[in-house]
Amino acid sequence: MKQFLFVIICIFALIISLYPLIYVFVEHKNTFLGSKPSEVLQNEIWKSAFFAHIIFGGISLFIGWRQFGIKFRNKHLRLHRIIGKTYVVSVFISSVSAIYMGIYANGGIISSAGFISLGLVWLISTLVALIQIRKGNVMKHQQFMIYSYACTFAAVTLRLWYPLLKNLTQDPDNSYLAVAWLCWLPNVLVAYFINKKNLNTD
Numbered sequence: 001m002k003q004f005l006f007v008i009i010c011i012f013a014l015i016i017s018l019y020p021l022i023y024v025f026v027e028h029k030n031t032f033l034g035s036k037p038s039e040v041l042q043n044e045i046w047k048s049a050f051f052a053h054i055i056f057g058g059i060s061l062f063i064g065w066r067q068f069g070i071k072f073r074n075k076h077l078r079l080h081r082i083i084g085k086t087y088v089v090s091v092f093i094s095s096v097s098a099i100y101m102g103i104y105a106n107g108g109i110i111s112s113a114g115f116i117s118l119g120l121v122w123l124i125s126t127l128v129a130l131i132q133i134r135k136g137n138v139m140k141h142q143q144f145m146i147y148s149y150a151c152t153f154a155a156v157t158l159r160l161w162y163p164l165l166k167n168l169t170q171d172p173d174n175s176y177l178a179v180a181w182l183c184w185l186p187n188v189l190v191a192y193f194i195n196k197k198n199l200n201t202d
């Protein structure tokens with residue numbers, strides 16, 4: 001069962017990590033960018049943040065799950081370190097851009113607060129995980145990386161919650177406000193229970 005859930009998570013992560021490619025193939029006005037006001041689209045800092053966010057967010061989602069397989073990690077420790085460093089750098093770039101973009105999020109203060117909080121928890125949990133492994137504290141490193149990837153996975157859960165809520169309520173605007181929080185708070189809770197269970201089984 002545990003392995004089955006892990007495979008499902010990997011499949012979703014791989015699919016959504018490639019989603020930013022639509023910005024290569026689809027005309028921008030027909031994407032999410034079409035929903036942004038023209039003053040935001042003319043803001044060069046926002047535009048650079050947006051592309052940095054989706055490229056490096058995609059990379060972190062694409063590679064992050066690979067770090068959790070125990071067999072792979074023990075067998076390829078050097079690769080674990082390389083992927084880990086790439087993950088931390090990608091999360092750093094994507095989260096700092098996301099925090100900035102959060103100020104301009106569609107929907108105003110409620111969605112802004114949701115995305116900015118997520119960005120901060122994402123950045124901080126990843127940096128703490130890095131600091132812990134530098135100190136040689138493997139257990140704490142693993143726990144904080146589980147929180148970090150739970151945040152990365154918000155990119156997937158957002159794209160599951162939003163269509164679900166929109167269809168249920170027929171209210172896209174309020175669904176978006178709810179989803180800015182729903183996309184990550186339950187993930188962090190699940191990460192908490194995974195960490196608790198791991199502590200009990202070790």
Ligand code: HEM
Nearest residue numbers: 032054057058098101102104105106115118119151152155
């Ligand atoms: C986990 C922390 C993340 C935060 C805080 C975050 C934040 C944001 C924010 C604020 C926006 C703009 C929303 C608006 O203006 O209404 C956005 C859009 C976007 N983000 Fe993220 N994001 C995160 C993770 C990711 C990841 C890992 C990916 C990788 C796939 C990603 C891909 C995108 C894309 C493609 C968009 C454009 C919207 C769309 O086309 O659906 N994000 N994000």
